[in-house]
Amino acid sequence: MKAALLLLSISSVGAWIAPASTFHRPSTTLYGSIAPKDFKTGLTIQIDGQPTKIVEFQHVKQARGAASTKTKFKNLITGNTLQKTVQASETFDPAQIDRSDAQHTYRENNNWFFMDSETFDEKMVSDSIVDDREDWIMEGMNVQLVEFEGKVIDLNLPSTMELEVVQTDPNVKGNSAQGVTKPATLECGATIMVPGFIEAGEKLLVDVPNKAYMSRAK
Known part of the structure; x- marks a missing residue:
């Protein structure tokens, strides 16, 4: 009788103790999870253990053989740039930043x-x-x-900014030719090309990464 009670007690305690594997949490680090098809300008990955930014890239499709990606990298520790052709089968670790x-x-x-x-x-x-x-x-x-x-x-930097034109050549009256552009200096100090009809004092929406005119600001 005592033996039966002892076994019942042990069984009850065991029901409250979860197996050790229940508390195991798998790592959330996605090693080797970034392939060339996932590349984006500005994406930061690890190369030789150092954070490296993708500056620009171009996917190349070949008639025969695997596709590749011509990529310009910038090491964010040394500042050095690297041109490299990355094969479609290569993968990279995300930089822990x-x-x-x-x-x-x-x-x-x-x-x-x-x-x-x-x-x-x-x-x-x-x-x-x-x-x-x-x-x-x-x-x-x-x-x-x-x-x-x-x-x-x-x-x-912000991808889009609203900036005032502080200096540009006056628009030539009657000039309606498509594609006519001229340099304009913005309030931040940068100079971009704008359509010929833009005047000093106007506010523009600017594509900052491409340093390009988008439209007049509303």
Whole structure:
């Protein structure tokens, strides 16, 4: 009788103890999950363990053999660029990076300073990281900072901006020719090509990544 009660007690306790495998959580890291078909401009992957951004790419289809992708990469640690033909069978790990919204506050010598929009911490970004986007950044402008191991390695500007034209040649009256363009300097300092009918003082919608005129702002 005692033995039967003991077995019943052990059985009851066992019913409350989940097997060890129940608490196992599989890793969420998607190793080797990015293939050339998934490439996008600005996507950050790992090459040789370092965060590397896809600057531009072109898929190449061949009559015979596997497809490939001609790609220009930028190492976000060293700043070096690499041209490489990637085969369709190759895969890459996503870079483990952090992104945060920040506001540009001021510039001093070769450094740019931003305030984290959530923590209000000040973060410094060097000229080498800003690179050719210097003419697009204005005081008070919101950007996205990209960090790797606590260090800012890149920044992303808004894809579309509304900007005023501060200088451009006057429109020639009666000139209605299609495709006539001229340079225009924007309030941020950048210069883009605009249609001939655009005048100084007008506000435009601008495609920032392509540095191109989109339309007049409404």
